Amino acid sequence: MENFFTLTGVAIFALMLPILYRIIVGPTAIDRIVAVNMIGTKTMVLLIIIGMLFKRVDMFVDFALTYALLNFIGSLAAARFFDRVNPEKQIAKLETKEQES
Amino acid sequence: MINEIICIVMVLSGLLFFVGGAIGIIRFPDFYTRMHAAGKGDTMSVFLILMGMAIYQLNDFSLANLLVAGKIFFITIFIMWAGPTSTHALIKAGIDEGQKVWTRKDEKGDPEA
Amino acid sequence: MYRLSIFLLLFGIWIVFSGQFDGFHLTLGVLSAAFITAISSSFLFVDRSKGFGDRLREIVLLPGFLLWMLYQILLSNIHILKLAFSSGDIPEVQPSLVRIKTNLRTDFGKWMLANSITLTPGTITISIEGDELLIHSISKATTEGVMDDSMERKIARIFEPESK
Numbered sequence: 134m135e136n137f138f139t140l141t142g143v144a145i146f147a148l149m150l151p152i153l154y155r156i157i158v159g160p161t162a163i164d165r166i167v168a169v170n171m172i173g174t175k176t177m178v179l180l181i182i183i184g185m186l187f188k189r190v191d192m193f194v195d196f197a198l199t200y201a202l203l204n205f206i207g208s209l210a211a212a213r214f215f216d217r218v219n220p221e222k223q224i225a226k227l228e229t230k231e232q233e234s
Numbered sequence: 235m236i237n238e239i240i241c242i243v244m245v246l247s248g249l250l251f252f253v254g255g256a257i258g259i260i261r262f263p264d265f266y267t268r269m270h271a272a273g274k275g276d277t278m279s280v281f282l283i284l285m286g287m288a289i290y291q292l293n294d295f296s297l298a299n300l301l302v303a304g305k306i307f308f309i310t311i312f313i314m315w316a317g318p319t320s321t322h323a324l325i326k327a328g329i330d331e332g333q334k335v336w337t338r339k340d341e342k343g344d345p346e347a
Numbered sequence: 348m349y350r351l352s353i354f355l356l357l358f359g360i361w362i363v364f365s366g367q368f369d370g371f372h373l374t375l376g377v378l379s380a381a382f383i384t385a386i387s388s389s390f391l392f393v394d395r396s397k398g399f400g401d402r403l404r405e406i407v408l409l410p411g412f413l414l415w416m417l418y419q420i421l422l423s424n425i426h427i428l429k430l431a432f433s434s435g436d437i438p439e440v441q442p443s444l445v446r447i448k449t450n451l452r453t454d455f456g457k458w459m460l461a462n463s464i465t466l467t468p469g470t471i472t473i474s475i476e477g478d479e480l481l482i483h484s485i486s487k488a489t490t491e492g493v494m495d496d497s498m499e500r501k502i503a504r505i506f507e508p509e510s511k
Contacts, residue, residue, distance in 0.1 A: 134238060134290075137245075141283075144249055151256045155268075163328050164265055167272050170320065171259065174276045174313070175252070178283050181306065190291060191298060191366070194305045201309055205316040208324060215327035254428035261431060266483050267442055270471060271427055277466065278424040281417075301366045308363065314420075318465040325473050325483065335442060335483075 135186065142182045145175050166211045173204035237293045244286030251279035264336030265328050273321035277314055284310045349392050354384045408505045415501070416466060423468035430485075444473075445482045445490055449499060456506045463498055 152175075155168040177200045184193025255275020262268045288303040288310075361376035362368075430439060451457050457480075461472040464482060469489030473481045484490040 137242060141245055141249065145252065148249075148252050148256045151260050155259050161265065161331075163324065163331060164268065167265075167269060167324055168259065170324070171255065171272050171276060174280060177309070177313075178280060181284065181287055185287065185290075190287075191302050194302055194309070198305065198309050198312075201312055201316070205312075205320055208320045212320070212323035212327040215331045251424045251428065254424065254431045258427055258431040263440065264442070266471070267440055267485055269483075270469070270485055271431065273465065273471065274420070274423045275427050278420045281420075298366070301363060304363045308360075318462040321465055322461065322472060322474075325471055329473055335444060 138182055138185050142179055142186070145179050145182070149175055163215060166208065170204065170208045173200065173207070177201050177204065237289055241286040241290035244282045244289070248279040248282035248286065251275055251282070255279070264334070266325065266335060269321060269325050269328070273317060277317045280313045281310055284313075350384055350388050353388050353391055354380050357383055404508070405505055412501060412505060416463060419463075419467045423466060426468040439486050441486050443484055443490060445484050445493065447480050447482060447493065449478050449480060450496075451478075451499065451503060451507060453507060456502055459502050459506065460499060463502065464493060467498070468492070 149172055152168045152171050156165050156172075159165045159168060177197045180193050180197040180200060181190065184190040184197075187193070252275065255271050258271025258275060259268050262271055284306050288306040291299050291303050291306070293299075357380040358376055361380055362373075365372050365376065433439065449457065449460060451460055457475055461475055461480060464470050464472045464480065469485040470493045471483045473483055475481075482493055484493060
């Protein structure tokens with residue numbers, strides 16, 4: 134069972150690499166924010182797996198909870214940062230562009 | 235023993251959904267479709283993996299293990315509630331920033347843009 | 348009545364998170380739960396005009412809805428998985444913006460509908476403006492799926508039975 138958890142942790146770490154590609158290449162800033170949010174979720178799962186390996190889940194589960202809260206608040210704050218342009222105007226512009234094409 | 239089998243099956247299927255999200259975020263053409271992969275691929279896989287861990291934790295039953303399983307359950311509930319909310323916030327930010335909606339019709343348009 | 352139930356909820360969360368059952372920690376828990384109930388109990392259960400019977404019906408009907416929701420999340424993940432592994436330049440992806448009207452009146456009902464639409468296959472709610480929802484849909488089939496109002500009727504049956 135230990136080996137299984139180790140392999141799961143390695144697999145989750147390997148799954149972070151494609152998302153890292155999106156962070157490096159990602160054409161706009163908000164793509165990068167989404168990718169960072171996804172990596173944060175995976176890190177939270179990884180923390181619980183590390184706790185399983187060290188047999189101290191009671192301690193690591195608190196870290197994971199804090200990490201999940203910080204990840205959520207961080208993505209909300211980053212989204213708030215982009216909330217400067219007039220929303221109604223932008224949505225109207227997008228829809229007219231779509232009808233024309 | 236039965237707990238370990240359930241745990242292994244749940245963790246493996248969660249990893250499969252993680253793979254789907256990770257491949258989706260590379261291959262999908264624009265920001266909004268990537269948001270689909272990011273927002274949905276994570277919710278179910280986190281639910282499956284953490285629930286598998288909680289079931290494995292309940293293998294030798296005691297009060298401390300029950301409390302740990304309860305905390306893992308709280309994290310799962312939080313993720314399932316926070317995932318859609320941050321998805322709304324980020325996709326609203328994308329609209330406000332003026333991201334273009336990629337459509338099938340304009341073949342000339344750069345799919346990465 | 349509402350204050351008491353919020354207090355019990357917070358105290359239960361305290362017990363699960365602290366994991367200590369001696370007198371000192373329980374006293375701290377009672378004090379902090381009472382403090383939070385005193386300063387911010389109006390954030391939870393905003394609509395206080397509902398009677399006891401309405402709340403009871405919500406409690407009885409909500410687990411079934413959540414199980415149905417879990418099944419929908421599973422379906423949407425399989426949908427994403429299928430799209431991610433399809434070959435070529437993913438011909439199923441034909442994104443479009445859709446506007447739908449809703450008959451739900453309360454903010455909580457609209458929030459529930461928006462989250463449910465986000466978690467069902469292929470659709471994401473972008474914003475709620477009055478009684479209209481702006482939705483990004485990933486393909487033709489999911490656009491048709493979001494047009495029928497079966498999910499809205501499910502939510503209305505739980506939270507607003509008089510409005511249908």
